[in-house]
Amino acid sequence: MKVMQLLPELNSGGVERGTLEIARALIADGHESIVVSNGGRLVPELESEGTTHVNLAIHKKALSSLWQIRPLRKVIEHHQPDIVHVRSRVPAWLTHFALKGIAAHKRPHLISTVHGFYSINRYSQIMTQAEKVIAVSDSVVQYIIDNYKNCPPEDIVRIYRGIDPKAFPHGYQPPAQWFLRTYEEFPQLENKFLICLPGRITRLKGHETLIELMEKLSNKYPNLHAVVVGGADPKKAAYLDELEQNIQNKNLRDKITFTSHRSDIREWLAFSDIVLSLSNQAETFGRTALEALSVGTPVIGWKRGGVAEILSKLYPQGLIDVDDKVALLAAVEKHIEQTQTVAPVTTFSLKEMCDQTLALYKQLTQFK
Numbered sequence: 001m002k003v004m005q006l007l008p009e010l011n012s013g014g015v016e017r018g019t020l021e022i023a024r025a026l027i028a029d030g031h032e033s034i035v036v037s038n039g040g041r042l043v044p045e046l047e048s049e050g051t052t053h054v055n056l057a058i059h060k061k062a063l064s065s066l067w068q069i070r071p072l073r074k075v076i077e078h079h080q081p082d083i084v085h086v087r088s089r090v091p092a093w094l095t096h097f098a099l100k101g102i103a104a105h106k107r108p109h110l111i112s113t114v115h116g117f118y119s120i121n122r123y124s125q126i127m128t129q130a131e132k133v134i135a136v137s138d139s140v141v142q143y144i145i146d147n148y149k150n151c152p153p154e155d156i157v158r159i160y161r162g163i164d165p166k167a168f169p170h171g172y173q174p175p176a177q178w179f180l181r182t183y184e185e186f187p188q189l190e191n192k193f194l195i196c197l198p199g200r201i202t203r204l205k206g207h208e209t210l211i212e213l214m215e216k217l218s219n220k221y222p223n224l225h226a227v228v229v230g231g232a233d234p235k236k237a238a239y240l241d242e243l244e245q246n247i248q249n250k251n252l253r254d255k256i257t258f259t260s261h262r263s264d265i266r267e268w269l270a271f272s273d274i275v276l277s278l279s280n281q282a283e284t285f286g287r288t289a290l291e292a293l294s295v296g297t298p299v300i301g302w303k304r305g306g307v308a309e310i311l312s313k314l315y316p317q318g319l320i321d322v323d324d325k326v327a328l329l330a331a332v333e334k335h336i337e338q339t340q341t342v343a344p345v346t347t348f349s350l351k352e353m354c355d356q357t358l359a360l361y362k363q364l365t366q367f368k
Helices: 014-028 043-048 063-079 089-100 122-128 138-147 177-186 207-219 234-249 265-271 285-294 304-313 324-339 349-367
Strands: 001-007 032-037 053-056 085-086 107-116 132-135 155-158 193-197 222-228 258-261 274-277 299-302
Touching: 001 014, 001 063, 001 089, 014 032, 014 043, 014 349, 032 063, 043 053, 053 063, 063 089, 085 089, 085 234, 085 349, 089 122, 107 122, 107 138, 107 349, 132 349, 138 155, 138 265, 138 304, 177 265, 193 207, 193 265, 193 285, 207 222, 207 234, 207 258, 207 324, 222 265, 234 258, 265 285, 274 285, 285 299, 285 304, 299 304, 299 324
Parallel strands: 001 032, 001 085, 032 053, 085 107, 107 132, 132 155, 193 222, 193 274, 222 258, 274 299
Antiparallel strands: none
């Protein structure tokens, strides 16, 4: 098979990571892999693993992007892929118009992946106009069924995102040098019970809830410390200042640490005693929660979206009704007072995701 994936750019993020993972699986299974994007820092890695990358400006949500329809059509006609797999709305629209100019019997099969709870409008509807629509969780399946009546339910295929269990092994402990470096940078973390809130500094991630929680717990448990593992975009600097002021006003300056952006998230998840998932909006999947459980760290999170699906299967005692702060407090106290164990994770694997995606490609192309 020859498969062409389209996405805006190749810098960082879940969509980008998933594209690389499927490209790698295609090559490993003896197929041809092509990716079209506006480029980015992941291109060398993609190309070194055997995928052909085509640079095309299909990333801007602007009328000027319509100039890319003809070049994209030429790329499709030149490579003649069996499958075109769109992963974002602008590339999906450009592909829609590009394919219209190709004779029906020469058009490739079209697949889309709905990675997010997109705004409900005509612009987003394009993601549900493919032969097969991959949804990254049951929550996304339901979201499509509820909001996009144009999409036949039988065309929706739920394929969970997956992680490599070898990259997040159960019981993982960071190396001694990592602890030395971390305690040098953050001496206040040594010999503490650590609550971790991972994720970018945005209003969506539930930082205010963490601050409230620490205010209620810090006197009762003087050994307790919270770490916020994630950086703030320059545009979010004012929000970070607001959080810092809130922490100052509550006299929690020595109880909450912001680590800024980290590339060693596995180590922080393994280092922590509890990981929290407190997003104000449902997440489509909840990869960080899965990574934490995979290394054996308990996760406590709101019962919604993809995080609820992961917790209900792997760690149901971590599920808390949305915004039930009394239950959240009780669950955290229980974890502080009594060590909880997480069973090894045997589902939600990267291999399952790749196998199911390739099986869908083969089903459409009737490739044996």
